Every structure is written in structure tokens, then in C-alpha cells.
Amino acid sequence: MAISREQVEHVARLARLSLTEEEAERYTEQLNDILDFAEKLNELDTDDVEPTSHVLPMANVLREDERRPSLPREKALANAPDQKDGMFRVPAVFEE
Numbered sequence: 001m002a003i004s005r006e007q008v009e010h011v012a013r014l015a016r017l018s019l020t021e022e023e024a025e026r027y028t029e030q031l032n033d034i035l036d037f038a039e040k041l042n043e044l045d046t047d048d049v050e051p052t053s054h055v056l057p058m059a060n061v062l063r064e065d066e067r068r069p070s071l072p073r074e075k076a077l078a079n080a081p082d083q084k085d086g087m088f089r090v091p092a093v094f095e096e
Contacts, residue, residue: 003031
């Protein structure tokens with residue numbers, strides 16, 4: 001699978017990015033190099049690799065979840081740009 005220059009330019013337009021001719025060409029080449037590498041990875045025999053294994057030893061560095069008191073409502077709402085009935089008020093997302 002290859003990425004065409006037109007596809008790169010289309011995605012750039014969707015992202016509102018203006019690319020020079022050189023950038024569009026360079027990004028097309030780089031994306032195709034990445035896809036070629038991914039294709040090579042698909043050729044690897046992974047039958048004996050456990051799905052949960054990792055190449056580096058990993059340990060969970062996150063703290064344990066523990067219940068702690070939260071902010072009082074007044075403090076939480078103190079810097080809110082808008083509030084109503086003790087709750088944050090945000091602009092509507094959906095039309096009614």
C-alpha cells in the first residue's frame with residue numbers, strides 16, 4: 001500500500017496545513033518509507049510470541065487508587081467562567 005502525493009495534500013488541507021511543494025514530496029516519501037517498514041514487520045514470525053509480552057521489562061509505576069477527600073464545591077467552582085445551581089455551565093454542544 002502506498003500513499004500518493006494527492007493523499008498527502010488532501011490530508012494537509014483537512015488539517016488546514018499549507019505545505020510547500022518540497023514538503024509535500026518529502027512527507028509522501030517519508031510516509032511511504034514508514035508503510036514499507038510496517039510491511040516488513042508483517043513478515044515476522046510471531047507465532048511463539050505471547051500477546052502480552054514486551055521487549056523491555058515493565059513495572060506498573062502508577063500509585064494505588066485510594067479514596068481521598070475532594071475539593072469543596074465552592075473551591076472547584078471558584079474559577080469557573082460560568083456556573084449555575086452549583087454546577088459548571090458549558091456552551092451547548094448539540095442542538096435541541
